[in-house]
Amino acid sequence: MSRVIATARAALVVAALLLAPGVGAQVPEVQRVSPAEFSATLAGLRGKVVMLNVWATWCGPCLKEVPDLLAVEAELRADGLVLLGLAVDDAADAAQVVSFRQRYFPAFRTLQRDESASDALVSVVDTAWNEIVPTTYLIGRDGRVLRRIQGKLTREEFSKAAREALRAGT
Amino acid sequence: MNRLAAFAMALLMTVATALQAAEPVSISPAGRKAMSPEMAVAPDGTIYVIWLERTPEGEAIAAQGAASKEGHTHHAEADIWLVRSTDGGSTFSAPLRVNTQSGEVWGFPISKPRIAVSPAGVVHIFHPGNATEPRSGKPIVLPMITRSRDGGRSFEAARVLGAVPDSDHSHLVTGLANAECFGTMTLDERGGVYTYWIDTRDMSKEQPNGKVFSAVSYDDGATFGRDVEVLPADTCPCCQLTATTQAGRIYLGSRQVSPDGERDSTVAVSTDRGRSFAPRTRWGGARWKIDACPLKATALVVDGDLLYAASFNGGATPPGAWLSRSLDGGRTFEPAQPLHAAAPVSDAPVLAVVGGTLVAAWHAKTDGAERHVFVSVSRDRGQTFSAPAQVPAASGSGIYPVLAARNGGVQLAWQQGDTIVTRFLALDDLLFGAPVTRTP
Numbered sequence: 001m002s003r004v005i006a007t008a009r010a011a012l013v014v015a016a017l018l019l020a021p022g023v024g025a026q027v028p029e030v031q032r033v034s035p036a037e038f039s040a041t042l043a044g045l046r047g048k049v050v051m052l053n054v055w056a057t058w059c060g061p062c063l064k065e066v067p068d069l070l071a072v073e074a075e076l077r078a079d080g081l082v083l084l085g086l087a088v089d090d091a092a093d094a095a096q097v098v099s100f101r102q103r104y105f106p107a108f109r110t111l112q113r114d115e116s117a118s119d120a121l122v123s124v125v126d127t128a129w130n131e132i133v134p135t136t137y138l139i140g141r142d143g144r145v146l147r148r149i150q151g152k153l154t155r156e157e158f159s160k161a162a163r164e165a166l167r168a169g170t
Numbered sequence: 171m172n173r174l175a176a177f178a179m180a181l182l183m184t185v186a187t188a189l190q191a192a193e194p195v196s197i198s199p200a201g202r203k204a205m206s207p208e209m210a211v212a213p214d215g216t217i218y219v220i221w222l223e224r225t226p227e228g229e230a231i232a233a234q235g236a237a238s239k240e241g242h243t244h245h246a247e248a249d250i251w252l253v254r255s256t257d258g259g260s261t262f263s264a265p266l267r268v269n270t271q272s273g274e275v276w277g278f279p280i281s282k283p284r285i286a287v288s289p290a291g292v293v294h295i296f297h298p299g300n301a302t303e304p305r306s307g308k309p310i311v312l313p314m315i316t317r318s319r320d321g322g323r324s325f326e327a328a329r330v331l332g333a334v335p336d337s338d339h340s341h342l343v344t345g346l347a348n349a350e351c352f353g354t355m356t357l358d359e360r361g362g363v364y365t366y367w368i369d370t371r372d373m374s375k376e377q378p379n380g381k382v383f384s385a386v387s388y389d390d391g392a393t394f395g396r397d398v399e400v401l402p403a404d405t406c407p408c409c410q411l412t413a414t415t416q417a418g419r420i421y422l423g424s425r426q427v428s429p430d431g432e433r434d435s436t437v438a439v440s441t442d443r444g445r446s447f448a449p450r451t452r453w454g455g456a457r458w459k460i461d462a463c464p465l466k467a468t469a470l471v472v473d474g475d476l477l478y479a480a481s482f483n484g485g486a487t488p489p490g491a492w493l494s495r496s497l498d499g500g501r502t503f504e505p506a507q508p509l510h511a512a513a514p515v516s517d518a519p520v521l522a523v524v525g526g527t528l529v530a531a532w533h534a535k536t537d538g539a540e541r542h543v544f545v546s547v548s549r550d551r552g553q554t555f556s557a558p559a560q561v562p563a564a565s566g567s568g569i570y571p572v573l574a575a576r577n578g579g580v581q582l583a584w585q586q587g588d589t590i591v592t593r594f595l596a597l598d599d600l601l602f603g604a605p606v607t608r609t610p
Contacts, residue, residue, distance in 0.1 A: 058278075059408075059463045060342070060378050090278075092224050093246075117567060119541065127538035128514035130482065130489065132462050150484065151460035 027107055030087070030098045032114040038086070039124045041111065042143065048082045049165045050139040051158075054122055054129075055110075056089050057100045061152040062134040066105050068155035069136070072162050079166050080141070085110025088118035088133065138165040194563055194591035197253045197262045198223075203588045204251070206282035211576045212291055217255040218322055219262075219583050220285050220295060221590045224248045225273045247300060248277020252285075254322045259581060259594050268295055268316060270327050276300050276311045279570070280465045281351040281410055288357050292390050293318040296365050298351035299328055308340050308347040313367045313383075315355075317391045331385035332397050335371040342373055349407075350383065356413040356420065363387040363394075364420055364444045366411050372403055379427050380407035386444045400447050406433045408463040416472040420444050421500060423468030423479065432457045435468045435481040439500045453494050453503035458485030471521040471528070475499070478528060478552055480509065480519035490516035491532045495552045510534045510544060510558045522573040522580050527597055528552055529580050531571040536560075540567040543584045545595065547602040559601040563591065 033041065042050065053069055055062035066085075073083035085108055087097045097112045113121050122129040125137050125145055136149040138161055146165050153161075197219055198204035204221045211217055225247050250268040255261060269275050275283065276298035283297035299314035314328040332350040340347050353367030368380035382401035387394045404427050412423035420440040425433050434457060436450035458464075466482040477500050480493040486506070490513065494506040510516035513534035522529045528548040533541045543561040548554060561568065566587035574581045579599070583592035595601065 056463075061461045061463060090224070090246075119567065123538075127535065130484065130515055130517055132460070132464050132484065134462055151462035 033111045035120050051083045052137040053085045054135040056133050059133045065152040072159045087112035091115045194593040198590040204590045206279035207583045207590045208285050209572045209574045209583045210285045210287045211574045212287040220252045222248050246277040247273030248275045268325050284355040286357045288390050293322050296355040303347040310347045311349045311351045313350050352410045354411040354413045356415045358415045361390040363391045380405045410467040414470045421470050423470045432459045437500045454483050454506045456485040469519050469521045473523040482517045491519040520573045522575045524575045533569045543568040543571045556603045
């Protein structure tokens with residue numbers, strides 16, 4: 001039953017992600033997800049190249065790179081790139097993630113963790129995650145992780161990595 | 171026959187006792203979210219364990235922060251809880267809230283409170299605390315210390331050790347006008363209480379790193395000198411400091427950010443009771459260039475003329491927990507060796523020395539699922555180690571172990587799910603198997 005609910009919720013998230021046409025448009029609410037819901041959300045994005053950004057409101061380098069990631073997504077969205085955040089702030093700070101996103105990065109489509117451990121969530125894509133933020137994953141159209149990037153890169157470097165991921169999936 | 175039965179009964183009781191002793195004891199209340207244990211053992215053998223819990227008030231503050239101008243305050247309210255055992259860890263006291271005011275503690279596990287017990291039995295707890303900058307009214311985090319002179323039954327009101335700076339860095343520290351946290355504490359045998367923390371007071375947008383400040387007491391915490399800067403503004407601001415003392419020397423572990431962006435684990439040494447530090451020594455071999463929040467501390471322990479250091483190194487192959495030793499008091503280090511090369515994830519190492527035997531504990535993920543606590547020993551002064559052994563525990567993730575030497579073994583505590591657990595490990599425990607030589 002919980003799996004059905006997770007799948008249904010994930011389908012709503014995916015629909016919102018795919019329908020939102022880009023900068024300036026209505027961006028879906030920040031959704032709190034369990035590992036199962038996160039997994040289902042990613043499954044719903046098969047066919048797209050997903051740039052998954054693991055971030056936190058307390059992480060300075062994370063906050064510096066989000067505008068660059070948004071710019072790369074705007075540049076490559078028509079080619080099939082989807083930027084998706086996963087905030088790993090403490091569950092007690094859930095409201096802060098929502099308001100923080102709204103204030104600083106209103107165009108940033110992001111999920112946030114529920115009561116689950118952040119390691120359990122990120123392990124959906126990377127069982128060897130070492131709790132470093134930011135970590136950005138480029139996930140191919142078939143759902144496989146093509147590249148893990150830890151730490152902030154330049155906009156050009158992110159763009160190059162995203163283009164390589166898009167080429168790898170065609 | 172009777173003698174045989176008696177022998178069998180005795181054997182069964184011995185095995186049962188051993189199995190019982192091998193089971194970790196839960197020391198935080200069920201149904202609460204306990205995190206980030208720390209531990210100390212007093213000269214009389216009393217075991218003290220502390221941990222953090224976020225408070226309902228803290229969650230309300232978080233909601234207020236969400237509604238604030240910044241959308242976030244970084245102002246997390248939490249409590250420190252303490253239990254003690256006077257029977258070698260068989261039983262523990264009921265949890266005591268250490269902080270006088272609920273929510274007084276700045277409550278993030280990445281900047282956890284530290285506990286230490288002086289030779290006179292005074293229990294010191296050093297933690298980041300919530301405060302308000304009087305001019306701007308903005309939240310700040312200040313280093314605070316409290317102590318108990320009755321064996322952990324009661325604690326004094328917390329005292330603030332760091333100055334309140336004029337500067338406002340809320341645009342850099344996301345809502346906090348200043349942060350003085352990620353600290354550590356170590357004691358010496360002469361009443362010295364040495365506290366260190368990472369301080370954002372001179373942080374800039376171009377150099378978003380921290381300085382290290384210190385406040386020291388030479389009378390077992392009765393009085394402290396004013397805070398002074400001991401390391402410049404090139405310290406990774408999210409990697410908690412560590413410190414240890416021996417034979418008049420203070421060893422301070424931090425992660426230094428190089429001009430090229432490497433965040434390497436370093437050790438600084440003071441030989442004048444904390445008044446000054448020699449330039450930091452980088453150890454670990456491979457450089458780790460990363461613009462991120464690694465959240466990785468450096469474990470330190472001294473054994474006579476040997477200094478051991480262990481930490482996560484993301485630039486090494488494989489990335490994970492690595493260990494090295496210095497034979498010259500921290501001036502140079504030998505090539506580092508991995509603690510758990512076969513594990514895809516190994517992190518959060520801690521060290522203890524028991525009668526010349528080095529004990530290491532860390533958490534690792536070997537099966538792609540959850541993290542578990544592992545241990546290993548070196549009986550030849552850090553040259554070879556026993557194979558990593560997983561510490562048995564209930565289901566769930568076992569993370570962030572801490573160690574304290576006592577009674578010919580180590581007391582081990584860690585976070586198992588949302589519970590703090592502890593157990594004793596004798597050096598002849600079967601977990602510490604045959605030595606395995608590793609290739610650095």
